[in-house]
Protein backbone atom coordinates (compact mmCIF):
# COMPACT_ATOMS: atom_id res chain seq x y z
CA UNK A 392 0.00 0.00 0.00
CA UNK A 393 1.23 3.50 -0.84
CA UNK A 394 0.41 6.76 0.85
CA UNK A 395 1.11 10.23 -0.57
CA UNK A 396 3.10 11.73 2.30
CA UNK A 397 5.06 14.89 3.04
CA UNK A 398 8.70 13.84 3.49
CA UNK A 399 11.91 15.66 4.35
CA UNK A 400 14.45 14.98 1.60
CA UNK A 401 17.21 17.44 2.56
CA UNK A 402 17.97 20.05 5.19
CA UNK A 403 15.18 22.64 5.03
CA UNK A 404 13.34 20.78 2.24
CA UNK A 405 10.05 18.84 2.22
CA UNK A 406 8.13 17.39 -0.72
CA UNK A 407 5.18 15.07 -1.38
CA UNK A 408 6.10 11.49 -2.18
CA UNK A 409 4.31 8.13 -2.53
CA UNK A 410 5.57 6.19 0.48
CA UNK A 411 5.04 2.49 1.13
CA UNK A 412 2.85 1.76 4.13
CA UNK A 413 3.14 -1.65 5.79
CA UNK A 414 0.13 -3.69 6.90
CA UNK A 415 -0.33 -3.13 10.62
CA UNK A 416 1.67 -5.55 12.76
CA UNK A 417 0.55 -6.82 16.17
CA UNK A 418 -0.75 -3.95 18.30
CA UNK A 419 -0.62 -1.49 15.41
CA UNK A 420 -3.26 0.18 13.25
CA UNK A 421 -3.36 2.14 10.02
CA UNK A 422 -5.44 5.33 10.02
CA UNK A 423 -6.79 7.14 6.93
CA UNK A 424 -6.16 10.84 7.52
CA UNK A 425 -9.11 13.23 7.55
CA UNK A 426 -7.28 16.25 9.02
CA UNK A 427 -3.59 16.92 9.71
CA UNK A 428 -1.49 19.92 10.71
CA UNK A 429 2.05 21.25 11.12
CA UNK A 430 3.67 21.69 14.52
CA UNK A 431 6.54 23.93 15.59
CA UNK A 432 8.63 20.84 16.25
CA UNK A 433 8.17 19.77 12.60
CA UNK A 434 10.04 22.96 11.74
CA UNK A 435 12.90 21.99 14.04
CA UNK A 436 13.06 18.60 12.32
CA UNK A 437 13.07 20.12 8.85
CA UNK A 438 15.27 23.17 9.38
CA UNK A 439 17.64 22.27 12.24
CA UNK A 440 17.95 18.56 12.96
CA UNK A 441 20.09 16.41 10.65
CA UNK A 442 18.57 13.63 8.49
CA UNK A 443 18.41 10.30 10.27
CA UNK A 444 21.30 8.07 9.09
CA UNK A 445 20.35 5.89 6.13
CA UNK A 446 17.00 7.62 5.53
CA UNK A 447 16.68 9.82 2.43
CA UNK A 448 12.95 10.54 2.74
CA UNK A 449 11.75 11.08 6.27
CA UNK A 450 7.93 10.99 6.63
CA UNK A 451 6.80 14.16 8.43
CA UNK A 452 4.00 15.05 10.80
CA UNK A 453 2.72 13.88 14.16
CA UNK A 454 -0.59 15.74 14.37
CA UNK A 455 -3.59 14.16 12.64
CA UNK A 456 -6.98 12.62 13.13
CA UNK A 457 -8.67 10.10 10.88
CA UNK A 458 -10.63 6.92 10.43
CA UNK A 459 -9.28 3.48 11.29
CA UNK A 460 -8.42 1.74 8.01
CA UNK A 461 -6.93 -1.54 9.22
CA UNK A 462 -6.05 -3.01 12.61
CA UNK A 463 -3.32 -5.49 13.50
CA UNK A 464 -3.51 -8.56 15.69
CA UNK A 465 -4.50 -7.92 19.29
CA UNK A 466 -6.36 -4.65 18.71
CA UNK A 467 -9.71 -4.79 20.52
CA UNK A 468 -10.35 -1.12 21.32
CA UNK A 469 -10.73 -0.07 17.68
CA UNK A 470 -12.36 -1.41 14.53
CA UNK A 471 -12.15 -0.13 10.94
CA UNK A 472 -14.35 2.93 10.47
CA UNK A 473 -13.82 4.34 13.99
CA UNK A 474 -12.84 8.02 14.14
CA UNK A 475 -9.65 8.25 16.18
CA UNK A 476 -7.05 10.70 17.46
CA UNK A 477 -3.54 9.47 18.33
CA UNK A 478 -1.17 11.02 20.85
CA UNK A 479 1.87 12.41 19.06
CA UNK A 480 3.96 10.32 21.46
CA UNK A 481 3.14 6.60 21.39
CA UNK A 482 3.62 4.33 24.35
CA UNK A 483 4.21 0.59 24.74
CA UNK A 484 2.08 0.22 27.87
CA UNK A 485 4.58 -2.18 29.43
CA UNK A 486 7.81 -0.34 30.33
CA UNK A 487 8.49 1.14 33.77
CA UNK A 488 7.28 4.61 32.77
CA UNK A 489 4.10 3.29 31.16
CA UNK A 490 3.30 1.16 34.22
CA UNK A 491 3.56 4.38 36.26
CA UNK A 492 1.16 6.07 33.83
CA UNK A 493 3.84 8.38 32.45
CA UNK A 494 3.18 7.38 28.84
CA UNK A 495 5.03 10.20 27.11
CA UNK A 496 8.24 9.08 28.84
CA UNK A 497 7.85 5.54 27.37
CA UNK A 498 11.15 3.81 26.66
CA UNK A 499 9.64 0.59 25.31
CA UNK A 500 9.32 1.71 21.69
CA UNK A 501 12.89 2.69 20.88
CA UNK A 502 14.94 5.82 21.53
CA UNK A 503 12.24 8.22 20.33
CA UNK A 504 8.50 7.55 20.61
CA UNK A 505 7.30 10.33 18.30
CA UNK A 506 4.79 9.52 15.56
CA UNK A 507 6.01 10.21 12.03
CA UNK A 508 4.10 10.31 8.75
CA UNK A 509 0.84 11.95 9.89
CA UNK A 510 1.11 14.42 6.99
CA UNK A 511 0.16 11.59 4.67
CA UNK A 512 -3.01 10.01 3.27
CA UNK A 513 -2.51 7.13 5.71
CA UNK A 514 -0.35 6.72 8.78
CA UNK A 515 0.63 3.93 11.14
CA UNK A 516 0.01 4.08 14.89
CA UNK A 517 2.27 1.74 16.90
CA UNK A 518 0.98 0.46 20.26
CA UNK A 519 -2.43 1.73 19.18
CA UNK A 520 -4.42 0.38 22.17
CA UNK A 521 -2.51 2.67 24.54
CA UNK A 522 -1.64 5.52 22.17
CA UNK A 523 -4.94 6.55 20.55
CA UNK A 524 -8.57 7.20 21.49
CA UNK A 525 -11.96 7.14 19.79
CA UNK A 526 -13.49 10.54 19.01
CA UNK A 527 -17.03 11.09 20.37
CA UNK A 528 -19.60 11.63 17.57
CA UNK A 529 -20.43 15.06 19.01
CA UNK A 530 -16.93 16.43 18.38
CA UNK A 531 -15.42 17.54 15.06
CA UNK A 532 -11.92 16.77 13.79
CA UNK A 533 -11.07 20.47 14.16
CA UNK A 534 -12.05 20.43 17.85
CA UNK A 535 -10.03 17.37 18.84
CA UNK A 536 -6.88 17.36 16.71
CA UNK A 537 -4.99 19.48 19.24
CA UNK A 538 -5.61 16.92 22.03
CA UNK A 539 -2.89 14.74 20.49
CA UNK A 540 -0.17 17.35 20.82
CA UNK A 541 -0.31 21.11 21.46
CA UNK A 542 -3.34 21.10 23.77
CA UNK A 543 -1.90 18.30 25.87
CA UNK A 544 1.48 20.06 26.00
CA UNK A 545 0.02 23.49 26.85
CA UNK A 546 -2.26 22.07 29.53
CA UNK A 547 0.60 19.88 30.77
CA UNK A 548 2.72 23.01 31.28
CA UNK A 549 0.19 24.37 33.75
CA UNK A 550 -0.71 21.04 35.40
CA UNK A 551 2.91 20.10 36.03
CA UNK A 552 3.51 23.53 37.59
CA UNK A 553 0.96 22.44 40.25
CA UNK A 554 -1.05 25.61 39.70
CA UNK A 555 -3.13 26.58 42.72
CA UNK A 556 -6.41 28.49 42.59
CA UNK A 557 -5.78 32.13 41.65
CA UNK A 558 -2.04 31.72 41.10
CA UNK A 559 -0.52 34.34 38.82
CA UNK A 560 0.92 33.00 35.58
CA UNK A 561 3.15 34.47 32.88
CA UNK A 562 3.41 32.65 29.58
CA UNK A 563 6.36 33.66 27.45
CA UNK A 564 5.60 33.00 23.80
CA UNK A 565 2.13 32.81 22.26
CA UNK A 566 2.68 30.41 19.42
CA UNK A 567 0.23 27.50 19.29
CA UNK A 568 1.62 25.77 22.42
CA UNK A 569 1.90 29.01 24.40
CA UNK A 570 -1.68 29.89 23.48
CA UNK A 571 -2.83 26.48 24.69
CA UNK A 572 -1.00 27.16 27.97
CA UNK A 573 -2.84 30.48 28.23
CA UNK A 574 -6.17 28.72 27.73
CA UNK A 575 -5.08 26.10 30.28
CA UNK A 576 -4.13 28.69 32.92
CA UNK A 577 -7.59 30.20 32.54
CA UNK A 578 -9.40 26.82 32.54
CA UNK A 579 -7.48 25.53 35.57
CA UNK A 580 -8.28 28.54 37.75
CA UNK A 581 -5.38 30.98 37.48
CA UNK A 582 -5.81 34.54 38.69
CA UNK A 583 -3.76 37.04 36.72
CA UNK A 584 -2.60 35.66 33.37
CA UNK A 585 0.11 37.61 31.57
CA UNK A 586 1.14 36.72 28.03
CA UNK A 587 4.43 37.86 26.49
CA UNK A 588 4.38 38.01 22.69
CA UNK A 589 5.53 40.44 19.98
CA UNK A 590 3.26 39.38 17.05
CA UNK A 591 0.01 41.39 16.90
CA UNK A 592 -2.33 38.57 15.81
CA UNK A 593 -0.94 36.31 18.53
CA UNK A 594 -1.41 39.05 21.14
CA UNK A 595 -5.05 39.31 20.07
CA UNK A 596 -5.49 35.52 20.29
CA UNK A 597 -3.88 35.49 23.75
CA UNK A 598 -6.53 37.92 24.99
CA UNK A 599 -9.25 35.84 23.36
CA UNK A 600 -8.05 32.68 25.10
CA UNK A 601 -7.86 34.23 28.55
CA UNK A 602 -4.83 36.50 29.06
CA UNK A 603 -5.58 39.59 31.16
CA UNK A 604 -2.45 41.46 30.07
CA UNK A 605 -0.31 41.05 26.96
CA UNK A 606 3.23 42.44 26.95
CA UNK A 607 5.25 43.10 23.81
CA UNK A 608 8.86 42.21 24.70
CA UNK A 609 10.17 44.37 21.84
CA UNK A 610 8.55 47.44 23.40
CA UNK A 611 8.76 46.92 27.16
CA UNK A 612 11.02 45.18 29.68
CA UNK A 613 8.81 42.12 30.22
CA UNK A 614 10.42 41.09 33.52
CA UNK A 615 10.10 44.59 34.99
CA UNK A 616 6.47 44.81 33.87
CA UNK A 617 5.61 41.39 35.30
CA UNK A 618 7.24 42.36 38.61
CA UNK A 619 5.29 45.58 38.68
CA UNK A 620 2.00 43.80 37.86
CA UNK A 621 2.59 41.44 40.81
CA UNK A 622 3.49 44.00 43.46
CA UNK A 623 7.22 43.57 42.89
CA UNK A 624 7.08 39.85 43.73
CA UNK A 625 6.94 37.99 40.43
CA UNK A 626 4.48 35.37 39.20
CA UNK A 627 3.79 32.02 40.86
CA UNK A 628 4.27 30.22 37.54
CA UNK A 629 6.29 31.27 34.50
CA UNK A 630 5.89 29.17 31.35
CA UNK A 631 8.61 29.04 28.69
CA UNK A 632 6.84 28.20 25.42
CA UNK A 633 9.40 29.07 22.74
CA UNK A 634 12.71 27.33 23.38
CA UNK A 635 15.43 29.98 23.66
CA UNK A 636 17.89 30.98 26.39
CA UNK A 637 16.50 34.54 26.24
CA UNK A 638 12.92 33.46 26.94
CA UNK A 639 14.07 31.00 29.61
CA UNK A 640 15.86 33.96 31.23
CA UNK A 641 12.63 35.97 31.06
CA UNK A 642 10.93 33.16 32.99
CA UNK A 643 13.74 33.04 35.57
CA UNK A 644 13.33 36.78 36.05
CA UNK A 645 9.52 36.77 36.07
CA UNK A 646 8.89 33.96 38.58
CA UNK A 647 8.70 34.88 42.25
CA UNK A 648 11.23 33.43 44.68
CA UNK A 649 9.92 29.92 45.35
CA UNK A 650 7.87 29.96 42.16
CA UNK A 651 7.87 27.48 39.31
CA UNK A 652 9.38 27.71 35.87
CA UNK A 653 7.54 25.36 33.56
CA UNK A 654 9.38 24.73 30.31
CA UNK A 655 7.58 23.34 27.25
CA UNK A 656 9.45 25.07 24.43
CA UNK A 657 11.48 22.84 22.11
CA UNK A 658 14.99 24.26 22.28
CA UNK A 659 16.09 23.11 18.82
CA UNK A 660 19.53 24.51 18.12
CA UNK A 661 19.85 25.84 21.72
CA UNK A 662 21.43 22.65 22.99
CA UNK A 663 22.26 23.93 26.49
CA UNK A 664 20.64 26.27 29.00
CA UNK A 665 22.48 28.26 31.62
CA UNK A 666 21.16 29.50 34.93
CA UNK A 667 22.78 31.88 37.44
CA UNK A 668 23.53 30.03 40.69
CA UNK A 669 24.86 32.83 42.91
CA UNK A 670 21.60 34.37 44.06
CA UNK A 671 18.95 33.41 46.60
CA UNK A 672 16.31 32.79 43.92
CA UNK A 673 18.34 29.84 42.69
CA UNK A 674 17.88 28.07 46.02
CA UNK A 675 14.10 28.52 46.03
CA UNK A 676 13.05 27.49 42.62
CA UNK A 677 11.25 24.68 40.89
CA UNK A 678 11.93 23.99 37.23
CA UNK A 679 9.78 21.42 35.47
CA UNK A 680 9.93 20.31 31.88
CA UNK A 681 7.08 18.58 30.09
CA UNK A 682 6.94 16.59 26.88
CA UNK A 683 3.34 16.23 25.67
CA UNK A 684 1.40 14.01 28.15
CA UNK A 685 0.11 11.09 26.08
CA UNK A 686 -2.07 8.01 25.96
CA UNK A 687 -5.69 6.89 25.67
CA UNK A 688 -6.84 8.24 29.04
CA UNK A 689 -5.13 11.60 28.48
CA UNK A 690 -6.79 11.99 25.08
CA UNK A 691 -10.18 11.01 26.49
CA UNK A 692 -9.90 13.52 29.34
CA UNK A 693 -8.92 16.35 27.01
CA UNK A 694 -11.84 15.52 24.71
CA UNK A 695 -14.14 15.55 27.80
CA UNK A 696 -12.82 19.02 28.57
CA UNK A 697 -13.59 20.14 25.02
CA UNK A 698 -17.05 18.55 25.02
CA UNK A 699 -18.18 19.46 28.55
CA UNK A 700 -15.63 21.87 30.05
CA UNK A 701 -16.00 24.86 27.77
CA UNK A 702 -12.49 24.67 26.28
CA UNK A 703 -12.53 25.73 22.62
CA UNK A 704 -9.23 25.97 20.79
CA UNK A 705 -10.71 26.04 17.27
CA UNK A 706 -9.82 29.77 16.87
CA UNK A 707 -6.24 28.52 16.43
CA UNK A 708 -7.19 27.24 12.94
CA UNK A 709 -6.19 30.20 10.81
CA UNK A 710 -5.49 28.64 7.40
CA UNK A 711 -6.60 25.68 5.32
CA UNK A 712 -4.83 23.86 2.47
CA UNK A 713 -4.99 20.49 0.70
CA UNK A 714 -2.86 17.74 2.21
CA UNK A 715 -1.06 17.59 -1.16
CA UNK A 716 -0.04 21.24 -0.59
CA UNK A 717 1.74 20.47 2.69
CA UNK A 718 5.15 21.73 1.41
CA UNK A 719 3.58 25.17 0.73
CA UNK A 720 2.02 25.00 4.18
CA UNK A 721 5.51 24.58 5.65
CA UNK A 722 6.60 27.81 3.93
CA UNK A 723 3.57 29.64 5.29
CA UNK A 724 4.06 28.24 8.81
CA UNK A 725 7.76 29.10 8.75
CA UNK A 726 7.00 32.72 7.72
CA UNK A 727 4.82 33.32 10.84
CA UNK A 728 3.10 35.91 8.62
CA UNK A 729 -0.55 36.51 7.78
CA UNK A 730 -1.57 35.66 11.34
CA UNK A 731 -0.75 31.99 10.78
CA UNK A 732 -1.14 29.71 13.79
CA UNK A 733 -2.46 26.30 12.75
CA UNK A 734 -2.96 25.18 9.16
CA UNK A 735 -5.67 22.61 8.47
CA UNK A 736 -4.48 20.04 5.89
CA UNK A 737 -7.26 17.95 4.36
CA UNK A 738 -7.01 15.18 1.76
Ligand SMILES: [Zn+2]
Pocket residue numbers: 430431432433453479540541
Ligand atom coordinates in the same frame (compact mmCIF):
# COMPACT_ATOMS: atom_id res chain seq x y z
ZN1 LIG B 1 4.32 18.71 17.93
Ligand SMILES: [Zn+2]
Pocket residue numbers: 482483484485486487488489490496497498499500
Ligand atom coordinates in the same frame (compact mmCIF):
# COMPACT_ATOMS: atom_id res chain seq x y z
ZN1 LIG C 1 6.30 2.23 27.58
